[in-house]
Amino acid sequence: MNKKPKLINILSERLRPSLVDVERKYLESCELGDEDFVRNLLNSGRVSPDLEDTQGRTALDLAIASGHVSLVEFLVGKVGPKVIHQGLLCAVENDREEICQILLENSIYQSPLQSKDNANEYSSIEGITNPNSDKMSEIFEDDLSARSKLTQVSEISVNKMLKEALIKAAIRNNFQIVQMIMMKGASVDIPHDYFCSCHECIEEQRRDYMVFCNRRLDTFRALASPAYISLTEEDPVMASFYLSKKFKQLQVMETEYKSTYEELDAQVQEFTLDLLNQCRTSGEVQSLLDSPETEKSSSDSFPILQVALRMEQKRFVSHPKCQAQVSAVWFSGLKGMRHLNRFEFLLLSIPVGMLLLPILSLVFILAPWSKVTLLLNTPSTRFLSYTCSYISFLCLIVLGKIQFSNMWVSLGCEETNPVSYVFIVIIFMWIIGWIWEEMKQLFDQGAADYFRSVWNVIDFLMLTFLLTSFTLDAVIPLRLRSALAYHQLNYNVSAGKEITINQLLFCYEVEEGKSYFSVEHQCPTATVGVEWTPTWVPDPELIADIMFSAGIILSIARISFIMPANETFGTMLVSFRRTFGDLVKLLAMFVLILLSFSCGLAALYAAHVCQTPHFQGFSGVFFVLIWSLLGFGEGNTPELNQSAPMSSITNNPSRIALTEWFGKAIYGVYVFAASVVLMNLLIAVMSNTFQEVQDERDIEWKFARTELWMTFIEPGCPVAPPFNIIPTAQTICKAWRKIWSLCVCCRKRKLKINKKSKKLDEEMTISSSYTNSRQSVICALIQRYIVHASREKMEGDEDASEDRIRRLIELTGSRLEKRLDEITGHVQHVDDHVSHVDKGERDIQQLQREEMKRTDLLLKAQDEYKEILLKKWEEWQRFREQRLQEVKSMREQRERLLQQRMFEEARRLEEAISDTLEEANYIPRTTLR
Known part of the structure; x- marks a missing residue:
């Protein structure tokens, strides 16, 4: 009888209360961006702005997820601080940069120091204007002390909230949001050591160990974010290397989170590779491989690459751009040495080098300023010299010790x-x-x-x-x-x-x-x-x-x-080293089995030492088992010689058969466990390791080759032993200069010190300019990487946003169905008016036909008028031609009168000509044209 009420109580505790229709419409409107409807509801007070749905999402969260910026700006002024911070976290998770900027400008994320300064200002003014300034000052002192405590608490809470948002933004790898939050003064602190025993770590572990571990993992995820590394580290490559080393160490200590740390290690390594991919010139690659503390004249070559080799950043070292830079230095001056990449050419060059390099070394010792120095000082030549010298040394010591002992x-x-x-x-x-x-x-x-x-x-x-x-x-x-x-x-x-x-x-x-x-x-x-x-x-x-x-x-x-130096042999050497490491790892299990069976067999055959030539004491049993492990054991090893005496207290001859049977059983189990199981296990592990090396043979070989190359790229003596112990002429000159410098007067010494100080200043100036140029290169690479990462993120988020778009389409469809009924009523009302419109249309068409008839009559009248004008024009044209003909005849007559010296008649005739021309020109020729 009590089961049903108990079930109802459980459901009421575990399920959120359902929403009424107004609240559901309010949340749907926030998700769809219906700002007018939301404003009306909130202004009427029918719903609370902090309302949550059954999934715990507030109206601000729904508006942020949908990306309605104007609605978010309105809701921020209505909701409480807790909802605003929850909205900021939601905006970070949904990569809403503009909304994050709006939320971060809220007063809950502002530092309280400014309000404290305003309070001090206000108290000083009140102390001057108020006659009871002493009492007021005491009141304000108490108030300020209370405010200072609240300020400290609020600062801690603000920093905590900003740090939480920064960690989420860094995990999301959003560069813009990380920059916004960091501009507020937030940062991510490196977690304490795993074995830290400070009060804070102990208290957090005691309170909730799982929360402590999750917070620690989230912090490491944020620190490994390319966005956070790019915006906080002066040298992102070195920072990534140290993080990778840290994650490798944590994989060994925190084995329960090994896969997580492996992912973070791969993430920071991928970031360094992406930075290398953004390099466009060899100068940028060289600047990236140089350390910020080194100058161009430093003795170290590629210090970043040296660090990568020590920390086993194999993918970074084997990157094509990195390898191209190292190869250019390796073969500098001698392009033909690239043939040494083939092992047969290297073997052929060794005998030639054993004959020529001693002569060249002696020339270098006697004349170090000659061109031989340039030849011997190249890394590839130093490698060949070292190899020839070493092989000659081996031949010499073998002959000296064995052949000519x-x-x-x-x-x-x-x-x-x-x-x-x-x-x-x-x-x-x-x-x-x-x-x-x-x-x-x-x-x-x-x-x-x-x-x-x-x-x-x-x-x-x-x-x-x-x-x-x-x-x-x-x-x-x-x-x-x-x-x-x-x-x-x-x-x-x-x-x-x-x-x-x-x-x-x-x-x-x-x-x-x-x-x-x-x-x-x-x-x-x-x-x-x-x-x-x-x-x-x-x-x-x-x-x-x-x-x-x-x-x-x-x-x-x-x-x-x-x-x-050769790809095939280099990969074989790497495989040998890795498989040898597997052997060392399984050696403990071998030793454990050897010790256990050796002790057992030694104790079993302790009374039969005189009857067996094999199992005589612990050392004898131990070595017999070792040889049997290697395949040199015999099947009759556990058998006893019954004719020999037995050192037993009871001296029971019947125990010999039982001892042999039990000894054979133990020996057989040992052979099966050691030879069959462990040896096959070792073979399987070695095969797996060999296959891993083969899968990444290019990376493994290039990493091993770079280790070899860097030993000779580093500055050193150009000649190999034993010629390196012979002082050269240049060394003698340097020693003589140092001795001579000790004998000069104090004034010259001071001048020299001044010169050295000037030289150091110049070197410092060069170093600072070189550091600035390197930083500019790193900034350019970071900017290119940010653009590239943002583009890839946009392309990758297209598939991820399909579900959200589909959900919004479904919600919009349900909203449209409700609107369709209202539209149907409006359509019926419009149909009633359509008939009136049709009647008016018929009247208009009748008027249009009558107007067309009048237009046709007007066009006919225009054509007739045009024909009349054409006729008139032709008549006027004939009249003008007649007049012009008369003018022509009168001009001829006038010429004859002038020849006859009849000037009076000629003058009258000229006036008649002008009158006739005026009559001819009076015709309106442009009427139709």
Whole structure:
């Protein structure tokens, strides 16, 4: 019985109350933009301006969504502050720039400082004019203190509202609205660190952790917005790089929002690519790749690109415009070096370089001002020089350690071949040259950036191992020689013949041309008279061999640094590094399985150590399982030798079969889990990684190639080791100038300091002008990007606005149906009047026909009159011709009278001629014409 009232109460709580007809018409009119109807309703007071529909939308929200600007201006003066702020958020979500500007000019978004100043002004005036100024001043002081507190609260609320609107506008990526809100003084603060333990973060997490996380995500979305980055950051590219790095770190820490941070990372990376796309000239690309703190004369080349490499912005680095700029620098001066992009040309150029580059390096050392400097100082030539020098170094150390190993032993002999000294000195010079090169790189980059590169770590270990090995190889014979000089040893060389040894036996020749080494096998023919006895001290010769083995492995592996020069080998190198990383990730699972099964089998076979040659202790089991993982295990490994004794307390022979059965089961499970499952899992992961690299092989290869190129584009010594440790003539001249500058007088020193200060001022001026030019380029790129993004947004919003247009059409159609009934009544009324109009039309047509008849009669009369005039004209024309003929005859007669000297008759005849001409000209010739 109580179920129905309870259900009604639940529905009344969860559903909004329905609207009456007037309220529904009011909201529909606001959505359709019927301003007159809305004004009449609000002025009559029949509806509230803050009315909401069943979805929680106010009339202002509906007018804003429909874009009725004039109606919004009217409603803003009627609704409350809460509705205005809700309307601003609605305008931001619907990208209504003009409406946002109208709402932001409202008083609720104005700073209260101005009203505070007005209050102070008012209080001072009242204190002067009022006779009770002391009391009034006290009252106003109390009032101002209260107002100051309210001002602080209102400032916080205004900033909070503007910040909320700014975050929504930034997420929408609307440049105009973001600019409007930021002009009000709003900004987005960077969220605190994920592990921040300040009072504010702890309080927000305690209050509602989900709200805290959502607000944090929205803030990061706003910070990653291209609109916000473009309008707030001086260098948007660097800001995007740091945001991308931040998002990569947050992906690891906040794994529950990993996909969100991945999207934000892709968004900021896409923004940097769009800025690159807006570059139209190589100068703009170069300005974008230069740091604002660097000058054109700086030693760093493309500092922004260096940062992109460190932060692994692969898409930015591999962009065609960025690659074109780097390629232009790489092949500057030597366009023909582009053939080295093909690996076969690179391999062919290495032998030629090994022959020519030493000669060119010596020429550079002796004459650094020659044209050889321009040739050697190009990045591509430096790369070729480095490669040739490194390969020559590898050949040298391999020959010196393996093929001519007796060369090091000969240092302990009384007579050593001078060629050995030359060979050893060259090796040490080469090693010192490489060490000097790495020291300069470490000094320029810093320890953090230097050891971040895997190649630098390999170089450091390689040089450490090789230097230690060759140093021990050179020191050990010399130390043994000095030790044998104090200890006389006798040795039986041949039958009954003893000799005194005061040097190494390797140096002593028994017979003519024979030593203690056989020519065929290079093995000693007799036991050496020196033995390393302290076993607790490491053998230095063994240490030297171990160090050389590790060093030569790293050295030969280091040759792969030239692989990114070719697309195929560069992609293979990237795939190898990525798949090796997958192996390291799965290594923990391998180790876990190895430890678990090793402990189990070691405990199972602890009483049968004497009966098995394989599972003897934990270390024995561990190595057996490792070899079986690699495919070197045997199926009978868990079997026991029953004839051997058993170290068991109970000494039960029947447990051997059970132990073998259980051991085979454990061993089989291990082989299945490790070899079948984990190995196939590793293969699958590696295949997936390899496919990812292949899908983006162009990006991966260009990124790896740029890393290689930038190491040689950076300024450095043009010559490779060992020639880099030889001081050039230019270096000597610089050193002499520095020494000479220390000996000059104080006055000259002051003049020089003044010159240096002037030079620094000029450099600062150049730097500021260069920074300004870079900022102008960035501003131009931002403006182009804004236009491009706005155009794309307009094109993309066409499909999104179809639903809204369809909804408005439906609402308009329902409104038109109501109007159709009224129009039908007006049509009936018009039909009644149509009959009267038809009667009047017939009367008008009769009048028109009578008028046409009169017009025809008038036209006939005009034609007859025209014929009469033509006849008259012809008569007058004949009359004139007759008169002209008479004038002609009278003129001839007058000529005859003048010849007869009858002047009186001629004069009278002339008067008659003039009268006749007047009669002829009197005819109205223009009457018809």
